[in-house]
Amino acid sequence: MKKYFVPLLFVLLGCGNHTFDNIVDDIVDDVVNKIFGTGLQTDSLNVIPQDVIRFGDADASSLPSSISLEDKFPPVQSQGQFGTCVAWSTGYAFKTALNAIEKNWTASDLAKASNQTSPKDLWLAIPSDKKGRGCNGVAFAYAMDALIANGAASLADVPYNMSGSCDASSSTAKGNTNNKLANYRKIAENQKLSEIGNKIEGMEVENFKSYLAQGRPIIFGAKVCDRFHSWRSSAVFSDDGYLSCGGHGMVLVGYDDSKGTDGAFRVRNSWGERWGDNGSIWVDYNYFLKKFCKYAFVAQNPNTPPPEDPVIPNPPPKNTYDLLAKFAEDYQDDENPNNPRARLFSYEVYNNGSMEILAKQRWGIYYMYYNAYDANEYEIIFEDYYTDEYGKPCTKPDDVCWGKYENTSAITGGLWNNMNVKPGKMAGEAEAEGGFEMPYEMPSITGDYYLVVYADYENVIDESNEDNNFYFITSEGGKPLQFKNGVMQSTPLNSGVLAKRAKTPAHSVVDLGELNGYSPTEIKTLLKRDKKSGVLAKKVAKYRKNANPVKRIKKQ
Amino acid sequence: MPFLLFLLLTLTSSCFGEITVKARDIIKKLEKGESVEMKDAVVEGVLDFSDIGKLSPVGTVLAEARVKANFFCMHCVFKEKVVAKKNNAYTRFDGNVIFFESEFQKEVDFSNAVIYGMVNFTRSIFKENAIFNQMAVWSKNSDFSEITANKKISFDVSSFQGNLSFFDAKFLGSFSLQEVFVLGILQSSKADFGGKTDFAMLKTGGRAIFQYTKFKYEPDFSDIKVEK
Structure with a gap:
């Protein structure tokens, strides 16, 4: 019983x-x-990037009382008895809806199989060893990764005619490079419900509502049991049974504060129109947050292709500013063998535009780390600031023209350069040819992180290309660097002699092969938000307060 | 013995909520198979009926705690939660479950309880959420008359093999009777529903009476079935 x-x-x-x-x-x-299958296997939540906008960017108090994105979805269909819910929710429903939103499709557009992403093709694209036995499901990440890498064909090209087995060995996915996903981001997780930990984050009604209010559908994993399976009502679902419980992937398509006793989310399923309320269901807010939703993601379609990386010496565009982060390296400081956290860092940021960038414009460069799976966890390691506020202007190499370390009230530890940067020149080059190495001590971080140089972090210079202001230091293939108590465990790809031979600037970890890594735009968005909220100012103040007076070591 | 506590309390208390009783002492008494009868008591600590004795496995998934004796309290104040469940465990009450004119200061959760005796919460006050979901009550009457529920109260997917009464009850928060089955009469006369209400998929074998009932918000009566 x-x-x-x-x-x-x-x-x-x-x-x-x-x-x-x-x-x-x-x-x-x-x-x-x-008859109906489920098929969600639990994702490895700790290695899926958290959305940088942790709770959406909508003002909770101004959220509409109801939102429906249902008209952006194709007609409800059934996955049958197969455990392909992830392919149906991710491909057929979610990806098709993202396309519909982007292309402003009508209901008749959405009814065409040629516009619907094929769940079978997506299922075939997922490596067999990632799937459960037979058709016993898969984690979302594998489906999304497949969409990022190769896209998926339409339902017209690959109909859903499963023949009793989900074994992909007999056929291969067609894919479709015009139907790819750019990235996916975690927005909420209840690791307790997933039985993989105790972390519960983002499980607030406003979090989900704000994404939906921005027109962004949400894909999520749910715990569903017998009552859910047999649901056939337009009432609000607020409690489940105990039998036949399992993980199931579905899509959140709206909400209505007036539904049920406390308001409800609208959830779209893949069990045909006979199930639920014409294939969907209203789920009580509180039940959804506490007992139903295991974790949730948003995703984005690719933008227009990024501009090509300019490589020195490209002819600079006329009358423009452009800062190019061309190179960075980071390595252990051999002169401090007793301190494994002691490191040296150097970078090259060029003025790639045609206009001289003046110290009086007061701009800066950050060197920072951020958590590979939650960029909200970041700190500044080093700050190089160009300003006319202190010291005399630098005019030739070896001029002592940087800041007054003794002025502890404002510039402790930072480098305040009174220096103009001419077109084609490297920032800092006026001080010493070949630049400097900066010693620093890595904070005591543990986990997977990226190191990044970010030029003009406050966006005070109006550049012709804002996408080349980053330079990332990563492990091979764009993978994160591993740290244990501040000691780097992995070797940076861009270190030592090899790095100096690198020909292609890496302005994004995505370019390096980490396809679902944070894009520079996301890092910018994060810093912009934190600048607005004052969080960034606090981090800068913390850095300046704790940083030791920096000595620059002239590169040999 | 069964009346010892009752007598002790009635003899030494002269006004509402004067005597303090520890929840664990109540459980100990029930574990011995003795009835608990209290009046004018203040109960401290979480009263979790599923703490009683060893849990008996029910199938491979569930476990059952069993309260064999009656539970009766009148004019009691429960300062902490009153519950009858754990993860994968529910409580079976062989006897009566009576909380007459009592006050629950924290959450109440009798979800999944199976009750063979009478259920009576008449004139009780629920200051926090009260959850009675997926209960199975086998007795002739389940009485929630004249209760006051300040927050959410729900009975989703519960079945009552007799009558169920909310006569003259006052609900300040939401109220849900979703997918509830009442074999007998559902009596809601004079009830005042100040929050949102959900009666969807309600089934009654007898009448459903809503005379002089007040609804602040439009109730959800979708898919209900009333046999008589």
């Missing part, structure tokens, strides 16, 4: 007036339970 079944069974057997139709309905429900 089972918890939920106890009272339900009493309902069935205990009611003398229970009609034949009722009983038939219940039997049908029971059969339905056996």
Whole structure:
């Protein structure tokens, strides 16, 4: 006997007036339970990047009382008995909806199989060893990674004609490079419900509502049991049973504060129109947050292709500013063998435009680290600031023209350069040819991180190309660097002699092969938000307060 | 013995909520198979009926705690939660479950309880959420008359093999009777629903009475079935 079944069974057997139709309905429900598949395997949440806008960017108080994105979705279809819910929710529903939003498709557009992403093609694209036995599901990340890497064909090209087995060995995915995903981001997680940990984050109604209010559907994993399986009502679902519980992937397509007793989310399923309320269901806010949703993601379609990386000495565009982060390296400081956190860092940022960038424009360069899976965790390691506020202007190499370390109230530890940067020249080159190495001590971080040089972090210079202001230091293939108590465990790809031979500037970890890594735009968005909220100022103040007076070591 | 506590309390208390009783002492008494009868008591600590004795496995997934004796309290104040469940465990009450004119200062959760005796919460006050989801009550009457629920109260997917009464009850928060089965009469006369209400998929074998009932918001009566 089972918890939920106890009272339900009493309902069935205990009611003398229970009609034949009722009983038939219940039997049908029971059969339905056996027919429809689920198929979500738990994702490795700790290695999926958190959205940098942790709770959306909408003002909770100004959120509309209801939102529906249902008209952006293709008609509800059924996954049948196969455990392909992830392919259906990610491909057929979610990806098709992202396309519909981007291309402003109508209902008739959405009804065309040629516009619907094929769940079968997406399923075939997922490596067999990542799937459960037979059709027993897969984690979202594998489906999304497949969409990022190769896209998926349309339902017209690859119809959903599963033949009793989900084995992909006999056929291969077609893919479609015009139907790819750019990235996906975690927005909420309940690791307790997923039985993988205790972390619960982002499980607030406003978090989900704000994304939906921005027109962004949400894909999520749910815990579903017997009552959910047999649901056929437009009422608000607020409690489940205990039988046949499993993970199931679905899409959040709207919300309505007036539904049920506390408001409800609208959830789209892939069990056909006969299930639920024409294939969808209203789920009570509180139930959704506490007992239903295991974790949730948003995703983006690719933007227009990024501009090509300018390589010195490209002829600078006329009358423009452009800062190019061309190179950076970071390595252990051999002169401090007793301190494994002691490191040296150098960078090259060029004026790639045609206009001289003046000290009086007061701009700067950050060297920072951020958590590879939650960029909200970042700190500044080093700051190089160009300003006319202190010292005399630098005019030739070896001029002592940088800041007054003794002025502790403003510039402790930072480098305040009174220096103009001419077109084609490297920032700092006026001080010493070949630049400097800066010693620093890595904070005591543990986990997977990236190091990045970010030029003009406050965006005070109006550049012709804002996308080349980053230079990332990563492990091979754009993978994050591993740290343990501040000691780097992995070797940076861009270190030492090899790095100096690098020909292609890496302005994004995505370019280096980490396809779902944070884009520079996301880092910019994060810093912009934190600048607005004052968080960035606090981090800068913390850095300046704690930084030791920096000595520059002239490169040999 | 069954009346020892009752007598002790009635003899030494002269006004509402004067005597203090520890929740764990109540459980100990029930574990011995003795009835608990209290009046004018203040109960401290979480009263979790599923703490009683060893849990008996039910199938491979669930476990059952079993309260064999009656539980009766009148004019009691429960300062902490009153619950009858754990993860994958529910409580079976062989006897009565009576909280007459009592005050619950924290959450109440009887979800999944199976009750063979009478259920009576008449004139009780629920200051926080009260959850009675997926219960199975086998007795002739389940009485929530004249209760006051300040926050959410729900009975989702519960079945009552007798009558269920909310006569003259006052609900300040939301109220849900979703997918509830009442074999007998559902009595909601004079009830005042100040929050949102959900009666969707309600089934009754007898009448559903809503005379002089007040609804602040439009109730959800979708898919209900009333046999008589």
